[in-house]
Amino acid sequence: MADVRCFVVVLLLPVILATVSYDGYRTFRVTVADDDEFYFLKSLFETHPKYDVWKEARRHGDHVDVMVAPDDIDYFTVTLKHKKITFNTMIEDVGALLTTHKQEREARQPQIYYDFTTYHTLEEIEGYLNELQGNYSSQVTLFDVGTSYEGRTIRGAKLLNFYGTDPEVTDLLDNIDIYYVPVVNVDGYEYTWTSDRLWRKTRSPNEGSPCVGTDPNRNWEFFWCEQGSSTLPCSDAYCGSSAFSEVEVSSTATYLQSVPNLQMFLSFHAYGQWYMTPWAHYIAPPDNYDEQLDVCNRAITALMDNNGGSVTFECGTIQSFVGK
Numbered sequence: 001m002a003d004v005r006c007f008v009v010v011l012l013l014p015v016i017l018a019t020v021s022y023d024g025y026r027t028f029r030v031t032v033a034d035d036d037e038f039y040f041l042k043s044l045f046e047t048h049p050k051y052d053v054w055k056e057a058r059r060h061g062d063h064v065d066v067m068v069a070p071d072d073i074d075y076f077t078v079t080l081k082h083k084k085i086t087f088n089t090m091i092e093d094v095g096a097l098l099t100t101h102k103q104e105r106e107a108r109q110p111q112i113y114y115d116f117t118t119y120h121t122l123e124e125i126e127g128y129l130n131e132l133q134g135n136y137s138s139q140v141t142l143f144d145v146g147t148s149y150e151g152r153t154i155r156g157a158k159l160l161n162f163y164g165t166d167p168e169v170t171d172l173l174d175n176i177d178i179y180y181v182p183v184v185n186v187d188g189y190e191y192t193w194t195s196d197r198l199w200r201k202t203r204s205p206n207e208g209s210p211c212v213g214t215d216p217n218r219n220w221e222f223f224w225c226e227q228g229s230s231t232l233p234c235s236d237a238y239c240g241s242s243a244f245s246e247v248e249v250s251s252t253a254t255y256l257q258s259v260p261n262l263q264m265f266l267s268f269h270a271y272g273q274w275y276m277t278p279w280a281h282y283i284a285p286p287d288n289y290d291e292q293l294d295v296c297n298r299a300i301t302a303l304m305d306n307n308g309g310s311v312t313f314e315c316g317t318i319q320s321f322v323g324k
């Protein structure tokens with residue numbers, strides 16, 4: 001009889017939780033003095049996509065914030081010095097700063113109350129929404145916008161009324177309903193906690209490319225991918241394979257269409273201190289631009305009053321900020 005031996009081979013594959021490191025990455029603030037410098041920098045960043053532009057310059061005297069990898073710092077600074085362009089270091093070591101933030105968070109007391117001075121995980125944000133509804137069941141209802149590519153629920157809170165102590169808020173909510181969706185790009189946001197703190201896009205794969213994700217901001221159908229977008233899947237501004245290719249964006253659009261008497265849609269981003277109004281695709285502003293600008297000016301004034309003027313905000317059309 002053949003001696004049958006069975007070998008059970010168990011391969012213990014190490015689970016690698018790769019975290020993108022920004023150790024040694026430096027962020028520069030570059031001042032744009034004139035047209036010559038403006039166009040020089042524009043073409044420098046277009047031809048070197050490895051320079052990660054956090055904020056573009058809007059006009060002369062404005063600045064560009066750009067993050068540069070350790071190996072590219074020498075070349076970058078020599079290039080700017082050669083052109084006599086003024087710059088300074090804004091963040092010496094992005095990786096070190098992110099580590100400090102992480103340690104500060106880990107050292108914090110367990111959350112007793114949800115605060116608005118720090119970033120929270122998706123789980124904490126959802127916990128907060130649930131608590132809001134539990135505590136104010138007649139004033140807040142939760143709703144689902146849809147399900148993300150990775151299967152997470154995109155959740156929002158609808159604020160119906162507020163018969164509390166603040167007459168201004170009560171009056172406001174007597175006349176309007178506010179639909180609040182803290183995180184639309186739920187997969188991308190989760191990914192910023194697990195793998196890449198500076199991740200921007202969705203997490204759906206791109207056929208034929210090793211790069212993952214689409215910029216949800218550039219995936220809307222209206223004049224899709226015509227201006228200020230990239231058709232390269234590896235770009236942070238990738239517009240996707242088609243308009244509404246991203247389920248997070250298409251379900252948000254569908255949800256918005258179901259909202260009766262919609263008056264305003266406001267999308268919050270994390271960098272720039274800009275309040276941007278339509279249009280993005282076209283230079284001439286829309287017919288009601290004066291009204292939009294008036295609302296914008298009042299909003300940023302209130303914002304700046306609130307932060308004691310320590311941070312300056314600006315109003316304008318998207319085209320006037322990032323067009324050109």
Ligand SMILES: *[C@@H]1O[C@H](CO)[C@@H](O)[C@H](O)[C@H]1NC(C)=O
Pocket residue numbers: 112113114128131132135
């Ligand atoms: C809900 O009520 C509990 C108990 O009073 C309180 O500790 C918690 O902070 C409240 N949460 C919110 C979001 O209002």
